[in-house]
Amino acid sequence: MVLKAELHCHIEGAASPALVEAQARKYGADVSSFIRDGAYCWRDFTTFLIAYDRAASLFRTAEDYALLAETHLTELARQGAIYSEFFTSPDHAERAGLSPQAYTEGLGEGIARAKRAAGIEARMIVTGVRHFGPEAVEKAARFAVTCGHPLVTGFGVAGDERVGHPRDFVRAFDIAREAGLGITIHAGEFGGADSVEAALDHLRPSRIGHGVRAIEQPDLLRRIAEEGIVLEVCPVSNIVLKVFPDFARHPFLQLRAAGCRLTLNSDDPPHFRTRLAREYEVAAEHFGLREAALLALTRTAVEAAFVDEETRAALLARIEAGS
Template sequence: MAPDSRARTVTERRDLRALPKAHLHLHFTGSMRHTTLLELAERDGVRLPDALVEDWPPTLSAADEKGWFRFQRLYDVARAVLRTEDDVRRLVREAAEDDAADGGVWTEIQVDPSGYAARFGGITAMTDLVLDAVADASRATGLGMAVVIAANRTRHPLDARTLARLAAQYADRGVVGFGLSNDERRGSTLDFGPAFAIAERAGLLLVPHGGELRGADHVRTCLDALHPGRLGHGVRSVEDPAVLDRVVEAGIALEVCPTSNVSLGVYPDLASVPVPRLLAAGATVALGADDPLLFGPRLLGQYEAVRDAHGLDDDTLAELARMSLRASRAPSDVLARALADVDAWSTGQ
């Protein structure tokens, strides 16, 4: 192919920003803009580590316990700058603005209210605040939004039951799912089964993390013990064809976050993130940014990353967007309109 012909081919690729998509793996504090972190820290005299200032985005690895501890420490520092209700509302509004600018039409933001309870009046008050902020942000931006309440697997499983009951109380008021986050190498997944049973009885979507820092064996454990409708990450299910077959047959969507997988050392580079292998096996893949505050790229960046790293064509990227929408808890009218818009994008109309 002549150089000028190649340039035209690249230029003719459709604009991914215009591709309607859902964002299903976005953590609350991790959704904060870096500029907002710096501004809030300066306001209150919070000294940030160099990794969150001059060296941002930080160089991270979760290959060992020390690496994960460093990641968690940075996350905790970032959480500490959220000191007022207006800070929370600003974070949610800006996350909505950023997703909408990236072509998002629906976002499910994941929060552990217990991580903010001491400052904001308890887990119920924090949940009320987040849901109110989400409703305001949705009205202001036109982005559909909902909340996933997530337990922390480094805390006692009884705490997870408390959060599951809380999530159940809000099942018809903006909370659509129940998750389990933090280092999946910590604690026993089986111990969280009762909490997920509470959420399951309430009709919530079950979305635990699994298959990122641990392999396919842990995906199997999650399937058996937690009955997920989606898996946070789940990429390492490719390591066992039988496990991947179970995921595909059950229709469990995988919330794949390419740039965070590389940043945390799960894979050495974007070309190694097994998106094509998952798609070839028939898996449902929903791309997510995870924690853009710590990893850099937001939702659009995930689509750009897999396009560039794997050479995915526009039809495949459109199907990834459809998968994200179908795996969401978006209302039927939002879903139908968004899918029609994906078809229009795909055909160039």
Template sequence: MLQSTGDRTPHPRSPAPPASPAADSPRPQRDLRLLPKAHLHLHFTGSMRPGTLLELADKYGVHLPEALRTGEPPKLRATDERGWFRFQRLYDIARSCLREPEDIQRLVREAAEEDVRDGSRWLEIQVDPTSYAPRLGGLIPALEIILDAVDRASRDTGLDIRVLVAANRMKHPLEARTLARLAVRYRDQGIVGFGLSNDERRGMARDFDRAFAIAREGGLLAAPHGGELSGPSSVRDCLDDLGAARVGHGVRAAEDPRLLSRLAERQVTCEVCPASNVALGVYEKPSEVPLRTLYDAGVPLALGADDPLLFGSRLAAQYELVREHHGFSDEELAELARQSVRGSAAPREVREELLAAVNAWVALPAGGR
């Protein structure tokens, strides 16, 4: 049984820095790629390297739209249904290039290599295996191929990797129950959590309550998406209907002070992905992402890259964004890394090791590499 995430207690923070960005300060800064951290919000196909997508598309004769051929992140805006459809279409085309077990192995190995470069010590990669089942021989074979790839990549790179199985809220809730049972069945082979992804404006959270009950009763951490494209009410639904221990995104909780207090009191981690929030049009610019509001309210945060293939930046870049646009000091960035570790499903001994490594990073001389 996984250790409960509901018993975390708030941790003291360093005083807030001046409002001006850290980039305006002459103070030397530590290398954020060396900051040990946990990565809790990374989608499977979205973790692919652009070059890998081009090679696989050529291998299988898949015609990629211009938005995926340039190697640059496409211009996306998903705050209306048409924009979300375009985002989802690009994701589906990229996923169609993953057809053989060796493609899956390559994707996971390369995602792990990128995470290691960015200082990740623990990765929970999120996947809906039903989306890969048609090309990989069925649901169970697809999941086993994914889990085998994760195990191989973990051994090859030294990065601790686990899997969060996510249901699609655009599909029938009965399918989510099937996935939850399957996730519990394979819990001892690297699955640590159960999520709910896709457009949170579609499908009521409560429709998936039974699936999440199955997952929680089976020892899995509940981590549904909420509070990105929809407002604070979707975060409350994640808490009330799905028993969320973490919330994917959750940034819109900043609009409701009472909800902020609730998240802080219960120490529910929000997996904030600032680059994708801006890319999808939830906020117009990085400085508008309410990171400081969430942080100062005591809400635990875990920065994530979401879908680097489509948003163009990986994990360390999220920390750089927070440093540059929100003026977080190195001590505060270290606290964000600690919060990512505390919010993870890592065993206690792994958490303690990672927290000690974060403290060692803070002890480095400023500017030290």
């Protein structure tokens, strides 16, 4: 089994339908509008966001979130993952009636449980939601730098890329960067190459979430390669959400040939009927990558991870040892 690492997964979006249904029974909620026959159902990106938010609303206590993180990470470990970063959303916590601090502590407890049980290492990236506006994103950044949790090591922005412009979030990212947090931002998924370019110009991230639409602009591709920007690519998500029509027309191989540093990620796995192992399978089956090339993607993810150097060295040693 190829060892794996993931940098791009939304923790609420990682909740399986079965777990969400159990939470619904706990709280007496009806999930029939977005879960049918044991699977999430939605029609387009807008209805996906609605389903995502409704599922997230059923995690309401620190223990709920500990269970979610533990379940997600132990499942990843079964797939051969040795490292995971996931996006957290203080906004979702508050909308569910939970303080961001309790939310983060709960997730941290789940990470600790999974590490004890399965040996997987994990970190949290606090995200602002761009369609909630610049003030909400700045509030998320301030929380990220003041929460004091040792496993919060990054900051980013997620949400509807069609809303707002990277310049709107400059202050939020400055706050996070000045505090030493790693910087990533979703761009180049539903926004074109100009979205990626604007993110690089205004927010100076070391990683871009998705970034695949950069293929539309050769000069931008060269810039990404020359600056060593890591792209958090989510192939199955891109096809399910119709960013590209099929794997044959996905630009993964062109991005790789251009010298871009790439990683494989599952995004919101049960919503897209995927998991991290499947992303690696897709890369093998549709992109023709052999084991050495797949392991190189894992190595890139660890090299780009928002971790201390001691942890990074230990993870790289595990890759070299194959365990």
